[in-house]
Structure formats: C-alpha cells, structure tokens
Amino acid sequence: MQSPQTPAPRFPIAHPFDDDKLREECGIFGVIGVQDAASFVALGLHALQHRGQEAGGIVTHDPVQGFNSARRFGYVRDNFTSTTVMETLPGPLGIGHVRYSTAGSKGQTQIRDVQPFFGEFAMGGAAIAHNGNITNANALRRELIERGSIFQSSSDSECIIHLMARSLQRNIPERMEDALRRVEGAFSVVAMTRTKLIGVRDPLGVRPLVLGRIGDGWVLSSETCALDIIGAEFIREIEPGEMVVITAESGVQSHFPFRPQPSKFCIFEHVYFSRPDSILGGRSVYETREAIGRELAKESPVEADLVCPVPDSGTPAAIGFSLESGIPYAMGIIRNQYMGRTFIEPTEQIRNMGVRLKLNVNRALIRGKRVILVDDSVVRGTTSRKIKDMILDAGAKEVHFRIASPPTAWPCFYGVDTPEREKLLAATMTEDEMREHLGVDSLKFISLDGLYRAVGESKGRDKACPQYCDACFSGEYPVTPSDMIDKGFALKAAE
Amino acid sequence: MQSPQTPAPRFPIAHPFDDDKLREECGIFGVIGVQDAASFVALGLHALQHRGQEAGGIVTHDPVQGFNSARRFGYVRDNFTSTTVMETLPGPLGIGHVRYSTAGSKGQTQIRDVQPFFGEFAMGGAAIAHNGNITNANALRRELIERGSIFQSSSDSECIIHLMARSLQRNIPERMEDALRRVEGAFSVVAMTRTKLIGVRDPLGVRPLVLGRIGDGWVLSSETCALDIIGAEFIREIEPGEMVVITAESGVQSHFPFRPQPSKFCIFEHVYFSRPDSILGGRSVYETREAIGRELAKESPVEADLVCPVPDSGTPAAIGFSLESGIPYAMGIIRNQYMGRTFIEPTEQIRNMGVRLKLNVNRALIRGKRVILVDDSVVRGTTSRKIKDMILDAGAKEVHFRIASPPTAWPCFYGVDTPEREKLLAATMTEDEMREHLGVDSLKFISLDGLYRAVGESKGRDKACPQYCDACFSGEYPVTPSDMIDKGFALKAAE
Amino acid sequence: MQSPQTPAPRFPIAHPFDDDKLREECGIFGVIGVQDAASFVALGLHALQHRGQEAGGIVTHDPVQGFNSARRFGYVRDNFTSTTVMETLPGPLGIGHVRYSTAGSKGQTQIRDVQPFFGEFAMGGAAIAHNGNITNANALRRELIERGSIFQSSSDSECIIHLMARSLQRNIPERMEDALRRVEGAFSVVAMTRTKLIGVRDPLGVRPLVLGRIGDGWVLSSETCALDIIGAEFIREIEPGEMVVITAESGVQSHFPFRPQPSKFCIFEHVYFSRPDSILGGRSVYETREAIGRELAKESPVEADLVCPVPDSGTPAAIGFSLESGIPYAMGIIRNQYMGRTFIEPTEQIRNMGVRLKLNVNRALIRGKRVILVDDSVVRGTTSRKIKDMILDAGAKEVHFRIASPPTAWPCFYGVDTPEREKLLAATMTEDEMREHLGVDSLKFISLDGLYRAVGESKGRDKACPQYCDACFSGEYPVTPSDMIDKGFALKAAE
C-alpha cells in the first residue's frame, strides 16, 4: 500500500546531461555557538549544493523562540537567503540538509520528505539530518508501525527519529546511540537538541563528515569546501564510528558507541562526488583527480593532438593526462553556463536538442584533430555517444575516450542514486563491446589498482580487505543490502 | 518549548468586518461509491466554505494508486478544481476538510496542521477529519509523547490518530471507537480506510453531521447545503453518539459506542454558523432565522420607518422582523461583493477605511429616517459602533439595534473561535451599558427563551436540562473544558 | 492582419452565471489635491469594481518623481493595496480605470490594452482613461496609421491619445477637445496632465460621470458610491457635453466644447449597471429599482405565496414587488458568497455543476409553494432556465418570472458587452415563445413606458425624442454605429 502524496512542484530531476551520472544524494551541515546560525547553514549548504539540488531544509533553535524550520524545493540560493525567510530562523544553533532524492520515495518527492526531521520527546525536541542510506529501513519501518508509530514521510531516515522516541534512555544523545545501533547501512548524521550539536559517522565511515572551528563556535559539514565559504578553519575529519557531542560551553566530546570495523570510505567521493576544492585525506580532491589523469596516461597512452575534458567533471583528470603525456590541453567542448536546470515541459523540438542545449563543440579547434576525451565515468553511456557524435560531426579525425574511474558495474546502496544494474553499460558489456557501442577509436578505463594508487595507496588495492568501499566497481558490498535482497537483488557470486 | 514552524503564506485571517464575529472552525465532507470522489468532495467543501476559509484538504483512495492527498491554504475554488490537481486524487472514496484555525496553533497555521490527517497502521492506512474541539487534548498529547509518539502537527485532532495507532483492537473502526472513548469535548468526525467511509458524532451531538445518498453511493457532510450542490438526497442526521461505517457493498451500519447522554446541539448553528439553505431539525435555517426576527419584533417592538439588515448574516432575521412588525424592509446598507478577503499589507490610508471597504450606506434612502438595524450577534461590539456611525453620518434620525441572539458572554470551547472572555462586550457590560457604549437609541437582544421558542421549543429553555448547548450565552458548559481550567479559566460560579 | 499578442494570465472571463448578463465595460476615477492620490484612486476603483473585473490600472504624477503607473490583471483589492505597489505611485494627482474588455480585442486581453493610456507630447505627458465605446474607431485607426502613428494596443481608446499627439493646439486640454471632436460614440473620460485633472462626457451623456469634493481636493468618478468610500462629498453630475479642467489652485473650470444635443443617458444604468447605493438623478438606484418592482407588480400581478429575487441583482425589484403586491418577500435562492470567480481549468464533473456552484435553492422553504422569481433582465435565457429547473426540482408548485427590464432585443455599441443580436433571446422570440422556451407558468417583462415611469418620467417614454438611450430595448441608436455598419450590422427598419 502506498502513502498519501502531495504532488511536489515539478522540479526537473536532472540536467539533460547529468542524468547519465551517479548522483550523491545528500549534503549535511551544522553549526553551534555563532550569531545567526541560519545564515551560516545556508552558506554551507550553498557550498554543498553539488551533493543535492532537489530540495533543502534548515532547523534552528533559539532560547526564546524555540525550534524553527524551513524546508523548500529548489536551490539554496533561491530559498535561504532573503531576510524574510532567514528572520524566521533565529538562534545560535542550526543544522541543514540538501537532498537529491531518498531511497524511500518512489515517484515525486514530497515536502515532508525533506530533511531535517524533527521530533518532540518527553525531555525536549531534537532535529536530525542524514547523508547515506539505511539498508534495513523496510524492516525497521514495519516493526515501528506495528508498535504504533505514525510515519509522516516516506523517507527511511525518519526511522531514526522514531527509534529515538521509543528508546528507554534518558537523554537525547544516548537515545541517538540507541537508535543508530539498530540501523544498518551508511550514515553520516548531524543532529541538534536545544543546546547540543551532534555528529555521527557509521562504523565504516562510508560518507564523509568533517569538523571545523569558527570563532568560538563549531561546524560540522560533509566537505571542507563548506568550511571555506564561511571562513571556518578545518580541524579534522570525524572518524568512522565516532559520535561527537558539541556544546557552546564545553566544546567537542567524542564517543565511539559502535563495534570497531575497518574503514570503508567511498572511493567515488574522490572520483566525482566531492568538490575539487575540498580536502580528503590531507590532499585536495583536485590534485587526486589530476593524479588519476596522470595514472590513466601511464596506463593507457595514445598518440593525439589534443586532450579535452568533458566539462566540467572531467577537467582535472584531463589536465593531469595532458601534464603526464605532454599532449596539449584544450577546451574542445564548451559548456553553456546558463543551462542550470533542464527545460520544464519542453516542446518536441527543444527536447530533441538533448546535449546540445548544454554543450557545444569548439568546431574550428577540433576540425582535423585527433582528440583524447577525458570523462570521469561511464554510467549508461548515453551521453558519451552523443558527445562522440558531436566531436566527429565537427570534423575530428580520431576520438579516444579515457575514463577516470573503472567500469561502473554495480549499483550503490549507500546513499548514491544509481540506475538498476541492467542499465549500467559495464554490467552487460566488456570493455571492447563498450568501445564498439560508443563508436570511438579507443576506450580505456583506469584500473582499480591504478585508482587506488592515485588516491595514495601506493601498493594498490588490498584484495583481502579493500581500503575503500568500491562496491560500484567490484560488487563487493561491505554492508549487506538486506532490504534490496528481500526485493530480489542478487549479490555477486563468490569466486 | 515550541515546535518548529514553517511560516505559512500570509493569508489574511478574516474580513475587516467579520473579525467581530464568532467563527466556526471546520467543515467536513466524505463520499463513497462514486466515480471520481475528489470532485464531489471539492464541491461539498466549496458549499461548506463558510465554516472555514483558511485552508482545505482532501484525501482519496484508489484500489490501484492507494491513498493520495492534497492540502492547501486558501479557498476550495482556487485549489481543488483544476484538472491538474484533481487528477492526483483518483478513486471512488474520499474525505475532505475546510478549516479556520485549530485550538493548537498559537500563531500561524502550518500546512501540516491542515486536515485530514493520515496514519499508516499495521492493518492499513486511515485518514480522519474532525470538526469540533478536544477539551482534554493537552493531557492526551503529553501522555502520547511519553509513550514515544512523534507528533507532526500542533493540531489537537492528531491525538486521535496516535490513539488509534496504539489501540489493541484489530480493525480500524474498532480502533477509532477505542480512541474516541479517550477523547473529551465536541467532535463530528469523517474518516476513511481503503474500503470504508466512517462518520461519528460525539455523545452530546454538539456539532452537526448529516447522511446523504447519491446514486449508489453515500455522503457524509456537516450540512445539507453540501448535499444539494452535488445533487445528493438528504437521508437523515447522524445521531448524537452514533458511529456509521459505510461500505460500497453493504451500505450503512450504525453503532452507538458511547454511554448515552442528553443531546446538546450547538444553538449558535441556528443563529449564525450554518448556511440559511441548510436544513436543521426538519426546517430550513433561513426559516428559523426569520422566526427569530419575528420573535424579536414581538419581544422588543419599536416605532420606525425602515427595517434594515446588517448584511449578509442579519438578513433573514430582518425580513422576519419586518413581516411581524409591518415596518418596510429595505437594504439600507450595501455590501461590496468584491471584498472577499481583507487587504494584504495595506497602506495606512486603506487600513483606516475599515468597514467602509466592505459596506456602504444607502445614503439617499436612509436620510431622515428612523432605522431598525438587525444583526445576528454582538461580539466585541467594534463593528456595531462603526455601522452606527455610518448610518448617523448618512443622516438617519434614529438608530435602533435588534440582535438575533442573546448577549454573548462566554467563550466557546467546542470548536468555535471566540475572543477571550474579557473581550466579549456582554461579559463586562449590562445591556444598558452596551447601548450607551454603542451610542444608539435602543439596543435589544432576543431573550434566551425567545431563541429557544424560535428554534421550535415552544416552552422555551428547560433550565434543568437545556435542550441545546448554549454555553456562550449561559456559561453552562455541558463538557468540562479541562485543558482550559488547567490554564486558569474560571467557570461560572454556581448560583 | 492581426497584431502581436502576449498571452495574458488566464483570467476567467465571467461568473458561470453572470455570463448571461450584460456587462458594463469600465469604471473610471480621478482625484487631485490630496496626499497620496493613489490610495484614493485604489479605493474608488474598488468601489467601482462591479463595472469591470478583468483588470485595472492607475497613473499618478508627483512633482519630483514624475508620472508613474501600474497595470494589472485581476481585482483592485489584490493588486492595488499593498504598500509595496502603492509606494511606486506617489503624488497628489492620479487617475484609474477598471475594465471588462474593450471592443478592440477579439480574444485575450493584453496588459498593454489596460488603461489608463499615457502619451508624451512636446509640452509634457498626459494620461487618459475612458468608459464607453468609440463607434468610428476603425476608421480613425486606419487614418492614424497612414499618417505614421504606431499603436501599442488593440484598444480603440488609444485613438484619442494619437489624435492628441497630432493636434495643432498648444496645450493639452485644447488638444483633448480637438481629439474628442473627431470621436463618435459614447465616452466619459478622466485624464490628467502634470497639474490638471480633466473630465469629459460625450454630448449625449450616455455614460455617467460625477464630481466630488474631498478636503481641498476634487474627485471625478463613474458613480457616487466611489465618493462614499473615500468620504468625499457628492457635488454634482458632469453634464452631457461638458469638459471640466481642475487644478489644485483654481478649482473646477467648465467648458462645453461640443455642439449641444438632447441628453441620452443609458437607462440600463438604472436597471443593472450602477450600484444600488449610487445616486442617479437625485435618487438612490436602489429606490429606482424598488420602484421598477412596484411598477411590475402593478402591470403584471399574479397570485402566489412568495416573492423571491434572483440574487443579487434582482433583490431591490423583488422587494418592491412584494411591497406593492403584499406577497411575502423571501430568500428562496441562496448565493454562495465564496464563488468570486468561475473555476479555472475545471474537471468535467465540476464544469457540469454550472449554476449550482453559485446558487442553491432553499428547498425546505420552496417546497409546495407558488413562487414569483424577480430578475433584472433576460439576455440569452440560459441561466433563467437552469434556475427554473432548480426551483421546480425543489418542489415548487408554480414558477412565475417577472423581469425588471423590457426584452433585450438589440446589442449595445456604447460601452456594454452584449452578445451578437442572434443570441439575444428577445431578438428571435415573442414573449410567449420565451415563456414556453423557459418552461415557466408565466413570464412578464416591465413595459418600456413602465420603466420610464419608474425612473421618474411620469408620462412615460417620449416616442419622438426618448429621454434616455434605450437602444438595447428599442433598437433606436442615438449615434450611428458606423464601424459596425461597415461590418454588416443591420439597423432596425424604419416603421
């Protein structure tokens, strides 16, 4: 049976081009101990907008006016900047969330599915925002409904707040520990009570979460680029399995409520999800991507006249490839910067334009040239074909694709929106079949070991216990996706 | 502590003039066994719009598409008529609600406070809409939160759905009985499961609820005027304390789950709340109001040239007064029919116009005349003064007020929005002081016995056990308003 | 060839019911010598909203900020009340306009068709607003385009401003005289320069225009009800063929620039267009309509139990009929006051409801009764049939229609929106055929002489030179509708 649905305003789900990308589902941000926390949260979410463009929400708490919240469809810059809205969110403590779409909602997202979620407990209220995915959410929801909980959204994250409401513990951080112990999957969480800012990463540390300092206050954020925008200092990453409870007076207190496990950070954050100016593992994501490009040039060299990125995500790897290979870097494809979102209810003629609405080939530059195109990944392959057509149509002599990630052959169940397995090009074709399908002169992916080297593992991937979650490439899932298995998903056969 | 709030679009709360009226808080409507139930619900709610203009909601169920809902601020005609919206509400079964404001929300209403409420139970979903007020809601809410319920709204009516979620009974109608036995106050309820339409009136029958037939289908509605608009036949009133469970196949099944009590229907429904074309107790409300006017003319005659209604609610009583007294009826005050809502964020100059924006005196008609003005009630008295000023300013020789209800001296706690007691003119002044305060030549209210006679009780009011709830006039509350007493409200001293 | 069109927001053109009415096309208002003229204009237009609901516009002039304007689709109360908008319209001098639709625009109205129109001349700017219709507009437009004028709208009224631009006269009032001498048809005009408020009525005085005084300032308005709302004193009507030029310093100067002709005020203003609280010829319109009802009762008496108005326009005549006949007056039909506009893009089911959305019969009152229904006019007859059906369906024993105007058999070309002649019921049927077509027990219209008596012409209509324009009843057009004759309209054959 289906829950009642209020139709959301029809926000275009994706760029005409980007829907051939994997999509990070969420960004989270929290701050305590500052004046007008909501403005900081809004700025942080604006810097994290690449992690979710569909909707955003902010909750703040003020000693006099209590908890307040605002949740909207659309961009942060359009919803959370005007004085009119921000005045309704007073107080020195706040958290926020941007989202793509949750696992829960089948069709259109509802405004009530937009986080943070809020719950009122006997000892006071708490708000919570979540990046990741709960892999046993269906079972938890069933259990909670049987006990008499009323769900207000189709979001799996709401389970956490109901588990907290039913916990026997006496304060909110302890109730949160209690609740999170029942949750399986990947989760980075920011939460708040009237006086505390709380951050948690799951025991594997699949999704990122960092700690920053601003004046006398503290910040939690999915990425460091959101610390930069508000001028906060980057302190450290929250560790896998760590829970930090922060108050304005006592600062940061750290707990490790879960059983310790080897860390499994998402390797795709390095490849595509995180912003190039964020810092992961002490190095800028940009530098890692440049290193991927260098590694790719070493693994799969080819003679050519130009190295061109597929804008914008292929750019750092293309620069790396050019630096390593000595082949000049050039902008052979130009992106229309006014193509913020796809067209709404477009005419037939406009829909047919497809990728041309967003990209144009620099015809005079490309004509007669042998071109290396560097892209970050191939998902369905639909866009890669169109780009190849445009490049050949402009008179290129040869087209060589170099991909800055291994073949994406498995869906992600830890908070990333991937097509069903059968729609992933690499799930059904060999590399050579893919080359033929795309119709290019050559197609090479970086090797899994090459990728591990580029992110700093000089010996490559530890097969026995991989240093990262690379399930989308390897099919090796560090947490069993139990809800999906209930629905019939088949794990990779043991070798 | 305060719940988090999403600011609602600023809908003007009231007409510049009507805010000196008592306001019915809700209208409810449900239908089963028709094609496209949502359109019928929308039409029914449109006919019940006088019972609540702030917001409306509809829930429907379709065997294929499950439960769907839409909730909006503003008029039914603006929100629930377009094909675009109505297509999202398929199915043969639906309920709806229009509201003024709930007891719960102190300030601005939130969209999540708009009914119907929906809950998903282990045995399926249910939606519920409520007209009335729960007088022990605070205590219930406190108890439920302690048990781990998460409230999504500030509406007291949500208690019912949480009580149902925690009931030990095995089907939804039985859970609803279970829940409503814990609830004190006035309630007429329409609810629905996937296959059933349910209607309940509280044991005193304070608020109205009627049953109608349309083709092979059934209808529940606050008033009969909403049966007329869809062409449904009026069958009967739901009785006090009755619960009807209706399926498309088996028709109407009637239960009486509560301990029987003497009926206490709200007498003010006759005076003002219900539409004049609705039928209450077998007679049109219009005729009852005309009878009130006749009674008033008998009790408090006066020599004059014209009987004029204060439009539009005073009209039937003024016609009755004219028919009884033989003094000609005339439209001395003309209402601007384009004044649907008050002005939003108006300039100083426009705000100062006040009642002139809505009413104008027919100067050429009034000049030099002795005028009887018939109004339905005096609440704060602010508007009555302004009207008197306009009439005198137009050159009337004398002004006599005749009021179609007794002095309103006590607040209502059963689903009607009344000012605090100290703001009610009749709570602090005698009739003579009021006459002086209003500055009119005479001021007369109908007697409580006269009102009872006009509604058909030929012997007047039964002092020992009044036939109606008349607490707003008498201060005798048939259900103890326990939440309000907790907050310090003082009942009338025993005489 | 057709002009380029910007699609207007789809504003419903009419009430589901009122589209069987003739519609006044415009209301005009101007004020000089007050603080914040725009607020006064907005209030005046709000009071004149019954003369045009599609759109409105205001132009003001301020010594520092020059001319400013705002033009919007929709109601005055929604567009011209907020501080935000009104602050953009500073100054002590302003004019405004509400409109139904102009003769010019075939399909949707454009915002550029919304008056007032503004033109910049060598000696300064002027704005102009017009109520009426120019019967030689096509010819004038053709001539002006050949001379090199660029029209910005499809409105005929724009001719006046182009004629003024090309006038050889040296000041704006003289240019306006010059322009208006070329114009044929009916026109009441308010106009303004930087320092002057100007009012003109055509030589026949077909449309109304009155002068009022407020403090040290002056007001021009279509009707007196718009003087009342701002608290202005009614001074006098502008005379047919009179032009008044008003300055803050020198007051009102009167000219008579046209050749004198016998006055032909529109008699339908008395019957339907003007508001009942306006004063025409020294008597309230309400009283005239009551007199029409009395006259009708004398001319066409019938035995019955109740006299009921078709709300709201039939109300005063019904009261008059009741007073004269002694048959009790009652509200047998109740109007839904939330039915401000028709539904937008409604579902099939809602569209089929038709008049039920707006009107409901007071079933309990009507059952078994002989009912006289009083309406102001019969245009197409479509609504009259539906009302008769509703009344009979409610169980009435007999239905007698009494109509407060003679049969409407001819279209109006002087600023009123009438259907084409063949769609007027009275153009193709005798009174008896109409009675049969409507399916009522009797149908009677007031006689043309009876109507003249009711408006105060004790001897009835002067056949040789009628005292009013009654072309819609008589087919005698006081100004030859030359554009329409070019398009093939056939005048009534000489008898």
Place this chain on the structure above:
Amino acid sequence: MQSPQTPAPRFPIAHPFDDDKLREECGIFGVIGVQDAASFVALGLHALQHRGQEAGGIVTHDPVQGFNSARRFGYVRDNFTSTTVMETLPGPLGIGHVRYSTAGSKGQTQIRDVQPFFGEFAMGGAAIAHNGNITNANALRRELIERGSIFQSSSDSECIIHLMARSLQRNIPERMEDALRRVEGAFSVVAMTRTKLIGVRDPLGVRPLVLGRIGDGWVLSSETCALDIIGAEFIREIEPGEMVVITAESGVQSHFPFRPQPSKFCIFEHVYFSRPDSILGGRSVYETREAIGRELAKESPVEADLVCPVPDSGTPAAIGFSLESGIPYAMGIIRNQYMGRTFIEPTEQIRNMGVRLKLNVNRALIRGKRVILVDDSVVRGTTSRKIKDMILDAGAKEVHFRIASPPTAWPCFYGVDTPEREKLLAATMTEDEMREHLGVDSLKFISLDGLYRAVGESKGRDKACPQYCDACFSGEYPVTPSDMIDKGFALKAAE
C-alpha cells in the same frame, strides 16, 4: 520629465562578481523557412544568453494567426521552452532578442522596453530587434515627439520603428533603409515583415551578425555558437553596411544602403563578449584568446609555480600563457556552479560573503606557491582585490596578475554597459599605481599592439586608421557620441 513606470520584478542585475565586468547589452537572432520558428529562436537565444540575461523576447508570424509575441524577464530556458508558451508563437518566421539593459532606462527596466519592437504600418506590420546603441537617440526622439509620435518605451531602439512609420517609402525594407540612414551609432539589426527576414549591420560593422543555413531556411545570429545549437551551417558574416533581405522563396538579397566606411569591429568581442566556441574572422574565439595568453607570456614573463585562470573568462588565455611559458596550468580557483544569479534581498551576513559565494580557492593546491593569475580585464578592480586576498589568505607565496586586455580607460557608447569614466581604475591610475592598489607582486596588461597581433594583425595596430574599434582602450571613438557630449562627456584631447 519622466515616463510612467511599471515596476519590473526585481531581477538581480548581475552576479556579485561579474558586476566588475563590461557587459554586452544584447544578442539577436532570426530564422525564416522552418517549421515552428519560435523553438529555433528560443534555442538560438539560449546560446546567446551570455550577451544579455535580464530579459528576452520573441516575435513570430504565421499566415493564419498573424504576428504573435512574448516578452519576459529572466532566462530563455525559464521562459521560452514550455509547450504552453511556445504554442502561442506559431509560424515559419521569427526573430528574438536577449538584453542586458538599454541606454534609455535609468532605473528599472520595464517589460515594454524588452525587444523586439513591433509596429503596424499601412502596408502591414514589422518587428525589429537591435544590438548596439544609437548615439543620436535623444535628438531623434525629441524630433519624433514634436511630430506627434507616441513612444511606448524608454528604449532608444524604438526610434527606428517610428522613423519607419513616418518614412515616405512604399515598402518595409525601403522604409528601414530610410530610417537607419538617420541613425548614428552602432547597430546590428534583425527585423521581419510577414514574409521577409531582414538583417543589417551599421557601416562600421561594430557589432557582429552572421548568416546561416538550416535545411531550406535561413538564420541570422549575433554569433556562430547559436547556429551550432540548432544544427545550422555557418555561411558568412554580414558585412559592415550590408542589408540582407531574405524570403523563403528567393533566398538572400544583399544591399549596401550606406556610404562605405572603413570597418571598425569591436575588438572586445574577441577578448570577452563572444563565446569561446564562436567563430570570428575564420578562427575560434577560444584560439584567439589562447593566442592572447601566449602573447602576454611573451610580453610579460615571470617565474612561478602555477598559472591559474580567474574562472571562467580567464581560462583560455591562462591555457595559452601556460603553453607558451611552460609553467603548469592548474585550477587554483573553483567556481560554484550553482551561483547563477546573485542573492535577492540577502541577509547582512550573506551579503558580506561577497565573492566567496561564487569562488573558492583550492587551498591545498595553492599553499606555498608562486601563482600567476590570468584574467580577461580589469574594470573597477574591486573583484581583483578580493581574489588576491583569497589567494594570499590560502597561503600563496607570490601573486602575479596578467590581464588579457589593455587597461580599460574609456567608456563604450556602442552597446556595452561600462561604468562612468571616473570609476574605471585605468582612467585614474597608472599601471604601477594599479599594481599597488591591488596589492599584488606584479601586474601586467597586454599591450594594444600585442592584442592586435593576437587577433591576427601581424603588424599590430594601424595608428592612422585602426583596424578595430578600440575606443575603450584608446579613447578614439569612430562615431562621435553626440548625445553624451550634449550631456557633458569630454572626448580625449587631441595629442
């Protein structure tokens, strides 16, 4: 005296960062001989959006439905893509316009100022859209008003349509020639009648206009990138002083109605205005900008670790600089791609963030490095300072600015929005003073000769008769800006 103004929706005028750029004021596009011309125009305007983001308009003609138009504030992709809007623009012939702001409007733009303009002449209608600026517009407007023309906008371009209306010639192309001979300044024009598409460039050819072919149809566009998006073939540039009149049947007819003059194409189109994938003079703009970077590296070399562009406009020159100098290219500054427009009515805290909202420094990459920053131009210098601060704050050791254009010391009067002269940094400071003001280690502009070499003039600038209009650098204006001189602008003193 000021014209009446309808306040436009408050569209942010510029990016928080880009307001330190010169801004092209318009892009124009037209197509004939295709099905559904409006969709092609919309796509073309989308590709030209960088030439104007404030508003856009489209006019089409259809044999049956005549001329139709739509004009809107905001982006093309938001306004001109939905079926709902595009259905109102049928026909095989259409023109369109995107605009920044016209010379005429002092404050807010009005929707009536949005082109194309339409005029109805005795021989039929015509629409016209204009890129450039009329330097004798004030004088022309004064003359036209004296002759009786009524202007509907504050746009200077409207003069053309009024001159055409008053021309003695007998067809529209001849009237346009007649009108344009009276016009001084820079203008590229696309226009249309019912059957003809017309394109004109002023005798100096200051602004671009190109001709393309699509199927059997023809296209006119400001730039070739708009041919690419619809798949049209680039035929040739319209020549300075050329008028092309195109019909579906007879194809392109070329005239040269003006006295021949040496060409003066705007050199800034190469530097900044045109899109990098457009072709000017047979070479991609990207390649020219890369050549500028190479030239700059030759003229002003410096030892450093990284060459970083100021995104996005400095990118091609930075790549050229890197290729020439051998210093690695890197993305040291990352642009937030969700920062489409500035924030509306932002809170204090958000406003203070300034350039951080849009750009972030890649801190981990920059730390300890000597950085060359390549930007396209320095206008006020405000943004350059902020960027320098961000780079130093991130720990850069040295910062060297290299600017891909000579110092901008003079305003443009030919269709580009420049600050008043005194606000141009280069108008009041020497290069050394600028370096000190900006606080960087070195600051070098490309020389005027270097720029000419980069655009293909191997001998550099011809001082006697420069091959381009470079007034913004040299102060040598090829057309006397007579309106501006009337207002007090002082030309450069003869040397």
